[in-house]
Amino acid sequence: MRFTLRQLEVFLATAFHENLTRAADSLAMSQSAASSALRDLESQFDVQLFDRVGKRLQLNELGQTIRTRAQGLIEQAASLETALAQHEDVGHLKVGATLSIGNYLAVEIMARYMVEQPGARVELEVANTATIARKVANFELDIGLIEGEVYHPELDMQHWRDDELVVFCAPDHPWAGKPWLTDAELLKADWIVREPGSGTRQHFEWAMHGLLPELDIKLELQHTEAIKRAVEAGLGIGCLSAITLGDAFRRGSLVPLPVPQRDFRRGFYFVLQKNKFRSAGIQRWIQMCREAVPGAGE
Structure with missing residues (x-):
């Protein structure tokens, strides 16, 4: 050599x-x-x-x-x-996750990984999709967990699990309890949504094709909890991942608004640097993520 x-x-x-x-x-x-x-x-x-x-x-x-x-x-x-x-193959990992995944899925997986691998450390960085993809491409993170797809010549995308965005409002909103919202009603709404660059915002815009230029975006916020609080306060309606809304729906502090004519289905993905060595730790992390998917292996 x-x-x-x-x-x-x-x-x-x-x-x-x-x-x-x-x-x-x-x-x-x-x-x-x-x-x-x-x-x-x-x-x-x-x-x-x-x-x-x-x-x-x-x-x-x-x-x-x-x-x-x-x-x-x-x-x-x-x-x-x-x-x-x-004398071990599985160890320290630097993981990046988008906000919805990081706050609602990744921490539990991280805890399981560290219990299984005594002495192993996991650094978890939570940011939006664009930031996570950039850091994986630059070898600053070992693996990313992101919402939606990105294209980068040095990144490898692998499907992880399915997800769906849900439109929602406060229980005292005039539309609460409606069987569905029409496109005309979507155009009348005050929207509170994620910031540009996030996977949630990306898919929201895809789902709203044809309406997007006329939508009234009242607030753009970086955190899902801030969006939920603003909607609870009656400032408008929101659209977030179903995994972030389960507790609020069960409590009744927020209610879903069906929009059957719009496709809010999407995927969560692993993103890896194509030239990065896939260590035993990375492979085990991916395996544990797949095992955490409801219904996996059934």
Whole structure:
């Protein structure tokens, strides 16, 4: 093999920091050692991976091409090192989840994973779909659990489970108890919905095709609980995942509004970096998520 893992680490750190001194510091190396490693990597293959722009080292087209593959190799090596050092295959995970999944599904799965794997840690980051997808693509997260589909050339999408959005209102709203809402009534409503970039908002807009330009979006909020409280207060009607509304419907603090002419069905997905090594921990996490789906295996 004509390159070393250390050379790849220097290459990746330099790509991230765009500065050799900061890259060396992040790897606890001297600047001269880091410079020598990067120079040797380029000279061994007679290539240039960076453009020198003032004091910055900016990845050129070739550097961009090999960056994700190099990151994948480093991830595999780190996973092997962990397994050898700890004598185990399943361990620490960095998981990203969208708000509905993170608040209503992922915590329980995380608890089961940590009980099953004593000493294992799971870092859970909750954000919207666009943020989770970006962080998985950049190797900042091991796996993402997202609502709806995204396209990215470096991401692998796998269906996890089905979901459905539900339109709802306060129990004292004039429409509470209606057998269904017509499209004309949807256009009259004051809507309280998730922010752009969220999977819930994405599918809400798909379901409302043909009506979207005329809908009255009164509030856009980042948190499902804030939307539920605003609807309870009579500020308008909302549309959220069914998994977030079960308790409120059982209590009677919110009531569903059927809209049979609109398709609110959607999926939850696993999202992974195509070049990332699928460790035993990642595979076990996916398996536990599938086992948690109601009716799975029946």
